[in-house]
Amino acid sequence: DTAVSQTPKYLVTQMGNDKSIKCEQNLGHDTMYWYKQDSKKFLKIMFSYNNKELIINETVPNRFSPKSPDKAHLNLHINSLELGDSAVYFCASSPTWAEGYNEQFFGPGTRLTVL
Amino acid sequence: QKEVEQNSGPLSVPEGAIASLNCTYSDRGSQSFFWYRQYSGKSPELIMFIYSNGDKEDGRFTAQLNKASQYVSLLIRDSQPSDSATYLCAVKRNTDKLIFGTGTRLQVFP
Numbered sequence: 009d010t011a012v013s014q015t016p017k018y019l020v021t022q023m024g025n026d027k028s029i030k031c032e033q034n035l036g037h038d039t040m041y042w043y044k045q046d047s048k049k050f051l052k053i054m055f056s057y058n059n060k061e062l063i064i065n066e067t068v069p070n071r072f073s074p075k076s077p078d079k080a081h082l083n084l085h086i087n088s089l090e091l092g093d094s095a096v097y098f099c100a101s102s103p104t105w106a107e108g109y110n111e112q113f114f115g116p117g118t119r120l121t122v123l
Numbered sequence: 124q125k126e127v128e129q130n131s132g133p134l135s136v137p138e139g140a141i142a143s144l145n146c147t148y149s150d151r152g153s154q155s156f157f158w159y160r161q162y163s164g165k166s167p168e169l170i171m172f173i174y175s176n177g178d179k180e181d182g183r184f185t186a187q188l189n190k191a192s193q194y195v196s197l198l199i200r201d202s203q204p205s206d207s208a209t210y211l212c213a214v215k216r217n218t219d220k221l222i223f224g225t226g227t228r229l230q231v232f233p
Contacts, residue, residue, distance in 0.1 A: 049209060051167065051223040064220050098166055110155075112221060114166035 011035050012115035014099050020121045021089055028085045029118045031099030039063075040082040041100040041112065042074060051098070057082055058105040086120075094122045126150060127224035129212050135230045142199040144227050146212030149193070153214040156188055156195045161209045161226065171197060202231045 012033045021027055033040060041064075042054040056064035057076040071087040082099060099115040128147045136142045144158075155174055159167035173179045173186040173195065185198040195214075199206055209226040 048225060049161075050225045051211065053220045053222075056220065066220075110215075111157075111169050111172070114168070117166050 033101040037101040129224035
């Protein structure tokens, strides 16, 4: 009964490769997010989609491209991986974008290591 | 100045004591305030949220908000070793993104 799931859990790859992380939520939420948590535990939003529409696009390199095929899925594709991309990437979802209070439910995270 | 600031810790408290975690924020337009707990190697989970000035209690947890001073705090009464984790403060404007602090690591020792 996983609410927000991500695959893979661990990803080890070489610099320059292209990789994807997948996220799915079965909570019926409208809004999904990608966060990056660096080695100092700083959690920073990268993207947000509301009903498949991009609503937040932070200052993230163009090598990162999110895709939302439907409101239950939000994938993250990363081109030409760099050492600095090594981090834990969390997917999250929330019921809606419009409300002031909006609990976000986080997935288990994907630990990406770029060698 | 960081948008949301927290002391990284670790904050060490004995079992049964009150742990006090503090957070300051820079944006006066912030309207919602959240405390997330993150165990090592796990994902953040929401433990408290608060909108209005004053205190909000939920079990052993009390969130305190002072918008004039731009700070929000979390008190954990009767601290248990299982409370040992990193506590992330997060703030948001009405429909804007959630801005996290870097977290305070809490250690509760028996």
